[in-house]
Amino acid sequence: MIDTLRKVFSKISDLLGVEWAPLDIPMSRRLQTLGATAWICLALFGEALAIYLFIKLVYSDYWWLAILYGYWMLNDIEICNKGGRTFEFARNWSWWRYFCDYFPITLVKTADLDPSKNYLFACYPHGIFSSGAYGSFATNGANFPKLFPGMSAHLIVLGGHFLVPFFRDLILALGLCSSSQESILYLLDPKRYQGNCVAIMVGGAAEALDSHPGKYKIILSRRKGFIRVAMKSGASLVPVFSFGETDVFRPIDNPENGILRRIQEKVRVWTGISPMFPLGRGVFQYSFGVVPIRTPVTTVVGEPMEVKKNLEPTSEEIDAVHAEFSKRLTELFEREKSKYLKNHEGIHLVIT
Structure with a gap:
């Protein structure tokens, strides 16, 4: 009877094109899958869940806690622009180690950094959820403290995330800060911070x-704000590239000028968030779902590019630094791609 059910189940799975995960997978890999699943759930549903919990608290017998928290949050609202509030114990959670080991996410150093200086890491590509940058710079799961002793990492995200109760406290604990110019200049100020x-x-x-x-199309030509920030602060620019980032999900095809692309662009303009559909795998099968695909992501930190401090840079000066950075990023990609990409001969960096 059991064998018959197994055969029927197998035939149905074959017809539906579902490839199930084996039952004898080691516990370590199961924990890695759990870590990756928890991460994508946090990214997709974390803010909605936090808002729901806050509303539930407001309408509960503990409504006074919601009022106290809201009052504290309003008084703390600018912390994301003032250096944040990092807790190393949160960055060291075992969850992050399993998350990074799932792909795995590997952080690679090509040059030493001076702990007495500040650096602006210009990271590419964004991918769907920036898994490489997140694992490397928002957690210690990829061994950032060991590779860069004496340094502190801060991943920059949209300021709107820090308006969500409870959720903001988690991302602040991980060292995340707002993407405002004020925030970045504050973090790079050598009078306040080093390393x-x-x-x-x-x-x-x-x-x-x-x-x-398999494609690496990035937006850089019209992105010059980060150059201006680096020049105003005098911080060195560091090209960072995550090889394999674009292979983590299989998004729906959205050709330029297509209906889907136009809708996505409008939503992005309105909200600042691109409505992507992260098609990956499931927890117990490999064919569909939102769990990222288990594929290596290697985040390579290039050599720092010294930038002369200039509080009022001209357009020509910004363009000159931008051109040099673009050259260095391209060189980093071409030099390292053979180590981390399959069929690298046919893969090229497209800059728009």
């Missing part, structure tokens, strides 16, 4: 729309 590595996803939400497996 800060401020990681910014330069391409942003717009670049996520061009994230497709």
